[in-house]
Each structure stands twice: as structure tokens, then as C-alpha cells.
Amino acid sequence: MTHIGVTVDGTHRHADVEPRLLLVHWLREDLGLVGTPIGCDTSNCGACTVLVDGRSVKSCSVLAVQVDGKEVTTIQGLTVEDGEWHPVQKAFKECHGLQCGYCTPGMVLASVDLLSENPDPTEEEIRQGLEGNLCRCTGYHNIVKAVATAAAEMRGGTS
């Protein structure tokens, strides 16, 4: 067992974990954070995307021991303090940027990462930025619209 200390969604967590434990399994099975789904389990689909130190990663392809000392944000930690949704979450709801919803947590977190780097992306840049996240319902049109809407909202909020 290896000891790790990780801040998950703002809460500091300590655990003794098997080195082979995947981050997504630690989140879901040990911490009960089942908002992060497992999709393909082959690092292809991006459903399990979380942020590590603010950058998107596929949590099925990261060992829990590799995030020792780091900060992990799941979809459940994105909601701001008073329960209000993140602008990206709101935009996904308003633009109907989801159908079955399975890819949504990963899509939202990948979008948050994209917008932190590029606050005013073109449609092409949004599509490129989300290339690692697959929607099996093929609902990309509204997802792209949601990210553009969130970007505008977030730019307005900071100016």
C-alpha cells in the first residue's frame, strides 16, 4: 500500500491505496464520487475526465498514486459554494448540450479546461478542444453551442 494525500473537490483526503488502483476507481468506489463515470476504460472516450491541478486528464488512465499531493476536481466539485452551478454547467442545461448525459461530466470538465486557456474559442477551436471526448448520442452540435454560450457568459462576467 502507498500513502497518498490529495485534495478532492476542496476536501483534503488521505488514503493508503494499492499502487495499481486507478484514479477513477478511487474516486468512485472509495470516495463515493460517482459523478465521474467510466465509459470506454481505454482512454478513448473522455467520460471519466477530471481536472488535476486545473488541467483535464482521463481518470481511467491515471493511477491514484500519481495524484499524490495534487488537487483533483470532479464534476461534483465544480458547483460553486452556495450551490450555484458553474457557467459551463448552466450553459449545457440551457442549450440542451446533452442527450443521455453519460459523457456530460467529462464534456463539462474538458470545456472548463478549454475555456481557462482560451476564453473566446472559435467553433473549430471548441471542436478541437473537445476532441478527446466522445458523445455516443452524437449530440455535438448543442455541446459546441453550450461551450460558446458559456464562454460568452464567462467573458461577460469578468469584464
Next chain:
Amino acid sequence: MIPSSFDYVKASTVDEAVAALTAAGEDAKVLGGGQSLLPVLRLRLNSPSVLVDVSEVDEMRQVTDEGSALLVGAAVTTYEVMHHDLVTAHVPLLAQTAALVADPAIRHRGTFGGSCTHADPSGDMPTVARVLDAEFVVAGPGGRRTVPAADFFVDFFTTAVGPDEVLVAVRLPKMGGWGSHYEKFHRTAQAWAIVGVAAAVRVEGGTIAEARVALTNMGATPIRAASVEAALTGGPATAEAIAAAAESAADGTSPTSDTHADAEFRRHLARVLTKRAVTKAAGL
């Protein structure tokens, strides 16, 4: 699937990593970002008894300006390579190609050195190293040695790095005066190159003074298109001359046939992508 059990050693120096690998015998693997290794472990294609994590070895996280070359640490991530000021200024081909590797989440974790040592024939980074005649700095129990790119890539998923050795850094020559471009053909949802071409040319007064072309996935390892380089060198930097030279891009190659493309289509892609890559590298 869940990987089989292994011991985990987090190295803080290159020496610690080499010592851990030596102690573990042939059954250890080096862990960088894990973006190639973890899928392999999860599919149980490999079951090492020890993983030696080098992702936070300080020396391997640096990009150093050596004057005529850059020394890029093996644990620098693909994302960092894309954005590093020294890389974009002096080896823009590496930054441009890094942006075409996988997807953002994988680029955040995957490392330049890991991509090279994994040596997937469809990987993009090995081809850039090969076209630039990079040097690989490898540390082992007997000290350090430098391996030229021509000798580094040995076979499918096989490099000159021994089981008790670590790739520390890759030395890439600065490309002042050169134009360059990496062109790849891949399926939209999967970024592995079906075929890729890296080109670098130095144009002097309308003539191609020097030309380098390397191919991804046209054999077990990245290979130089020597006949294209010879045909380009000394010739005019024109679309016609480049198109004629690119016709020999598939000569001497041995591409595989798989579900994505048969060998003949790969040869076709090599010619087409070589023409495009050299044309862009020449600024036409």
C-alpha cells in the same frame, strides 16, 4: 480492466530510478505520464512487478538551451512541449507536432520521452526525433551514454534503452534558417497516425540547400525518406520539383496492412503527405 499488482517506486533523481530498475531486474517498467503504459497494463498486455515513476524527477522535467541545441527532458509533457518558449522559438516542428498528438487530456499527462521510448510505429514524436537526427541521453548502472536517433528506434515498440536504463533527455538541434512541417493522416476519433510525414528544408535563394524527410508508420520504426531528400537537395524550391521528389517517398518502405489502411494505401499516403509536408516546410 484492473492492472495486475505491482510495487511502486517514486524516484526523485535519475540515479534513484536506475537503482530501482537495477534492483527489480528485467521485470520493471518506467512510468512517466502513463498514457501509453497504463492502457497496456489495464489490458494486461504486460504485467511488470515494479513501476518506477520518473514523472517528477527534476532533471527530466527541464528544457535547457545548450547553444546550438535544446535538451528536452524526457518527463516534459506533450502539452508543455507545445507551449514551451524555447521549443516554439528553436524547434517549432516539435511544438507543431506535439499539438497533433492524441487529445488535450492525454497531452496534459503524456510525456515526450514516454512517446519516444514507447516507440509505437504510429507515434508522431519518434519521427520528429528521427528527422532532426536527435540524440538520446540514456542513463544506466554504468553511467550515461548518448544514442543517435538512427540507432535508438530498433523495432516495433523497441528502443535501445535497456531494462535497467532510463531515457533522461533528448537533444534536438535548433532549426534556425529551416522551414518545417509535420503532416499526418488519421481517423477523426483516433489520433494515431495511419501515416505521418515530418519535413524540414533549408531554402537558399530559391534552391533547396538541405532537405530532411521522415515517415511515421511506414515500417517498424520511423524511417528517413532518403531518396526524397536526395531528389530535393540542390533542386528548385518549386511545387513541381517537390511533387516530383515526393513520388519516391514510399521507395524501400515496408508498411503493414491493418484495419485502417492496407500497405498500398499507406504508400499512396506517404507520397501525398510528403508532397504536402515539404511544400509547407518550404513556405510555398
